[in-house]
Amino acid sequence: MHAAAHPFDRALHLDHVEAGVVRGATEPAWANMVGPFGGVTAAVLLRAVESHPDRIGDPLALTVNYTAPIADGEFDIALRAARTNRSNQHWILELRQGGEVKTTATAVFGLHRDTWADTEAQFPEVIAPEDIPRSEFFDFVVWANRYDIRFTEGAVPDDGAHSESSTSTLWVRNAERRPLDFAALASVSDTFYPRVFLRRGKVIPAGTISLTTYFHADRAQVEAVGDDFVLGSAHANAFSRGYFDQSAQLWSRDGVLLTSSHQLVYFKD
Amino acid sequence: MHAAAHPFDRALHLDHVEAGVVRGATEPAWANMVGPFGGVTAAVLLRAVESHPDRIGDPLALTVNYTAPIADGEFDIALRAARTNRSNQHWILELRQGGEVKTTATAVFGLHRDTWADTEAQFPEVIAPEDIPRSEFFDFVVWANRYDIRFTEGAVPDDGAHSESSTSTLWVRNAERRPLDFAALASVSDTFYPRVFLRRGKVIPAGTISLTTYFHADRAQVEAVGDDFVLGSAHANAFSRGYFDQSAQLWSRDGVLLTSSHQLVYFKD
Numbered sequence: 114m115h116a117a118a119h120p121f122d123r124a125l126h127l128d129h130v131e132a133g134v135v136r137g138a139t140e141p142a143w144a145n146m147v148g149p150f151g152g153v154t155a156a157v158l159l160r161a162v163e164s165h166p167d168r169i170g171d172p173l174a175l176t177v178n179y180t181a182p183i184a185d186g187e188f189d190i191a192l193r194a195a196r197t198n199r200s201n202q203h204w205i206l207e208l209r210q211g212g213e214v215k216t217t218a219t220a221v222f223g224l225h226r227d228t229w230a231d232t233e234a235q236f237p238e239v240i241a242p243e244d245i246p247r248s249e250f251f252d253f254v255v256w257a258n259r260y261d262i263r264f265t266e267g268a269v270p271d272d273g274a275h276s277e278s279s280t281s282t283l284w285v286r287n288a289e290r291r292p293l294d295f296a297a298l299a300s301v302s303d304t305f306y307p308r309v310f311l312r313r314g315k316v317i318p319a320g321t322i323s324l325t326t327y328f329h330a331d332r333a334q335v336e337a338v339g340d341d342f343v344l345g346s347a348h349a350n351a352f353s354r355g356y357f358d359q360s361a362q363l364w365s366r367d368g369v370l371l372t373s374s375h376q377l378v379y380f381k382d
Numbered sequence: 383m384h385a386a387a388h389p390f391d392r393a394l395h396l397d398h399v400e401a402g403v404v405r406g407a408t409e410p411a412w413a414n415m416v417g418p419f420g421g422v423t424a425a426v427l428l429r430a431v432e433s434h435p436d437r438i439g440d441p442l443a444l445t446v447n448y449t450a451p452i453a454d455g456e457f458d459i460a461l462r463a464a465r466t467n468r469s470n471q472h473w474i475l476e477l478r479q480g481g482e483v484k485t486t487a488t489a490v491f492g493l494h495r496d497t498w499a500d501t502e503a504q505f506p507e508v509i510a511p512e513d514i515p516r517s518e519f520f521d522f523v524v525w526a527n528r529y530d531i532r533f534t535e536g537a538v539p540d541d542g543a544h545s546e547s548s549t550s551t552l553w554v555r556n557a558e559r560r561p562l563d564f565a566a567l568a569s570v571s572d573t574f575y576p577r578v579f580l581r582r583g584k585v586i587p588a589g590t591i592s593l594t595t596y597f598h599a600d601r602a603q604v605e606a607v608g609d610d611f612v613l614g615s616a617h618a619n620a621f622s623r624g625y626f627d628q629s630a631q632l633w634s635r636d637g638v639l640l641t642s643s644h645q646l647v648y649f650k651d
Contacts, residue, residue, distance in 0.1 A: 173625060174592045174646045176445040178488050180465035180472040195476065195483040196449035200624075201591065201648070203449040205474070205486055207464065214464040217474055219447050219486055221592055221646070225623035229582065229651045233548055234619040279502055313498065322470065323443045323490055325594045327627045327646050329620045350503040350631065351598045351639045354494035355469075356442060358596045358642050360629070362619065370620045373627050375644050377443045377490070377596050379470070382498045 119291045120259055121300070124153045125160045130189060135161050138187045143256045148182040150256035151321050152303030154208070156296040158218045161190045162204050163295065168194075169202050171332055172295045174221040176325045183208070183215045200224045225331045232329075236368045239265040242284035242342045251306065260304055261288045263342075269306055270314045279308040279349040279359075290340040295328060298335065301363060302326045302374040305347035308359050309380045312352065319380040322356075326374040330365075338365045355379055388560045389528055390569070393422045394429045399458060404430050407456045412525045417451040419525035420590050421572030423477070425565040427487045430459045431473050432564065437463075438471050440601055441564045443490040445594040452477070452484045469493045494600045501598075505637045508534040511553035511611045520575065529573055530557045532611075538575055539583045548577040548618040548628075559609040564597060567604065567612075570632060571595045571643040574616035577628050578649045581621065588649040591625075595643040599634075607634050624648055 118126075124140035143153040155177045162168055192206040201223030208216035245263040252258060267281030285304055291297070307319035347361035356379055363371045387395075393409035412422040424446045431437055461475040470492030477485035514532040521527060536550030554573055560566070576588035616630035625648050632640045 174447075176488060176592070176594060178443075178464075178472050178490060181467065195447075195486050198450065203447050203483075203486060205476075207474075214472075217464050217472060217488055219445060219488060219592075221447060223591075223625075223648075225625075226650075228621070228624050228649065230620075230622045231581065232620045232622070233581075233617070312500065312502075322492075323445070323488075323594075325445060325592075325644060327625075327644070329622045329625075329627070331623055348502070350642050351499075351501045352497070353499045353501070353598045353639075354600055355497050356492075356494075356596075356598075358598070360642075360644075370622075373619045373629075373644075375594060375596070375629075375642075379492075380497065381495075 119289060121287065121291055121297065125157050125296055127161060127164060133191055133193050135190050136187055137190065139183060139185050142259060145254060145256055151179055151324065152300035154183065154216055155303060155324060156300040158190065158206050158208065158216065159220065159299045160296045161192050161206060162220050162222060165192060168222060169197065170222045170224040172220065172328045173201065173223045174325065174327050175299055176219050176323065178217045178323045179321055180217060181213065181215045184210055188215065232370045234362060234370055236364055237282050237344065237346050239282060239344060259288055261286050262304065267311055270311060273314045275314045276311045279312050280346065281305055281311060282346040284342040284344055286340060286342045292340050293335055293338040295335060298328065298363060298372050299326055301343060301345065302361060302372055305345065305359065305361055307378050307380065308347065308349035309352060309357055309382065313382060317380060317382045319378055322377045322379055324374065324376040326372050328372055330369055330371040334369050335371065341366055343371060388558060390556065390560055390566065394426050394565055396430060396433060402460055402462050404459050405456055406459065408452060408454050411528060414523060414525055420448055420593065421569035423452065423485055424572060424593060425569040427459065427475050427477065428489065428568045429565045430461050430475060431489050431491060434461060437491060438466065439491045439493040441489065441597045442470065442492045443594065443596050444568055445488050445592065447486045447592045448590055449486060450482065450484050453479055457484065501639045503631060503639055505633055506551050506613065506615050508551060508613060528557055530555050531573065536580055539580060542583045544583045545580045548581050549615065550574055550580060551615040553611040553613055555609060555611045561609050562604055562607040564604060567597065567632060567641050568595055570612060570614065571630060571641055574614065574628065574630055576647050576649065577616065577618035578621060578626055578651065582651060586649060586651045588647055591646045591648055593643065593645040595641050597641055599638055599640040603638050604640065610635055612640060
């Protein structure tokens with residue numbers, strides 16, 4: 114791939130190995146503290162399905178299980194359609210390095226059709242991203258510099274103060290602008306730092322174990338966002354005995370609910 | 383299995399076939415309109431992991447993808463630990479009938495440890511189950527008769543009235559009393575009828591595609607519930623072009639958040 118490609122597209126580049134196996138490589142621009150950013154791993158798994166010749170429809174649901182850290186370098190993704198129905202398709206994926214399973218995933222793709230529709234979730238009341246400075250959100254973490262993030266509430270705590278609320282709300286787009294697509298949505302679903310940092314007022318060991326994203330928007334709605342900001346809001350329900358959950362929503366600026374996502378996170382405190 | 387066993391335990395009975403394969407059978411007491419109740423399918427998949435000799439720890443997360451209707455009769459569950467870490471373990475499962483994949487699943491099991499803890503979600507304000515009559519919740523659906531369900535809000539609409547809210551809150555226990563365990567929690571996570579019925583004021587074609595449950599409670603907290611009611615509350619975020627999501631929480635009567643769960647549902651309307 115041309116070195117001048119967008120960093121996100123470099124991270125999503127896949128080569129065909131054999132039927133049902135594609136090969137990618139970690140992209141230094143998306144490095145996390147250990148291994149790559151989990152969002153970009155979710156995105157490359159989604160892209161593996163999107164680029165499979167048997168794929169029908171668009172993403173409806175994606176569950177990614179982070180089983181072990183991905184080492185810098187190449188990885189193989191084995192994928193197969195476990196079941197193809199008339200209007201939807203179920204995929205199973207495994208990301209491997211040297212025979213070791215580093216990530217497992219299931220994905221549901223499907224066709225959309227016209228139905229009654231309503232968004233019951235409420236678009237958060239926020240000020241425009243143009244009125245908020247860009248956050249220095251973990252600028253020591255490489256991947257965080259790929260995003261232009263502007264918090265409207267729940268910025269990363271820097272004063273040791275505990276928060277009573279685990280909610281963060283933020284505008285986010287690629288720092289190097291790029292049109293939104295489903296893979297980008299999968300990645301942005303994981304841009305919320307661990308909710309336990311906010312509640313405890315400090316950075317502590319924490320990592321996503323399992324991430325599920327539901328895609329509410331269809332292709333036209335995703336493309337309509339272009340390279341504009343999307344609005345994200347995340348909160349936790351419960352912290353208990355080493356684990357907590359985190360639920361998030363991503364919205365377009367004009368109020369289309371693009372995704373809802375949920376994750377289970379381990380922590381030590 | 384003895385015919386006098388509890389109907390739920392009959393549905394969860396598994397025989398060893400070979401390494402990594404167990405065999406179960408649909409239980410008529412849990413029949414749905416087509417195939418078995420999705421909750422009991424989630425439960426039998428969880429039980430397959432729980433009863434595997436290599437399993438470590440307790441359930442943390444379970445994602446079940448309903449790929450095709452399960453026919454009445456026997457089924458095989460193939461399962462393997464994709465990865466075992468020091469404190470958690472990742473499983474992949476497939477439920478098959480005659481070579482066809484009917485359900486896929488991933489499960490995360492793990493060890494709990496003492497940490498800071500807090501429940502941020504709010505226990506709903508409700509009246510006690512003793513003060514509410516048992517619902518005639520879809521009594522034409524076989525499995526619904528297995529549960530004693532008492533709605534505090536959002537009962538099944540019977541008058542064609544649309545509701546502005548998709549929220550249902552209910553007390554639920556086994557009609558034939560049985561102590562709560564993780565498998566039972568997996569099943570109860572799916573007892574909420576499709577949210578679209580409530581919004582549209584009618585029963586329409588709808589079915590769960592993917593269900594994810596996070597287990598917040600440890601074994602002692604689950605066992606402390608005994609055979610008492612648990613409180614469940616479910617709502618939807620968005621209905622769009624043939625699909626909607628549904629998020630739910632299950633609580634013990636004394637305010638322990640037992641699970642949070644999420645599902646993607648297709649509908650026609």
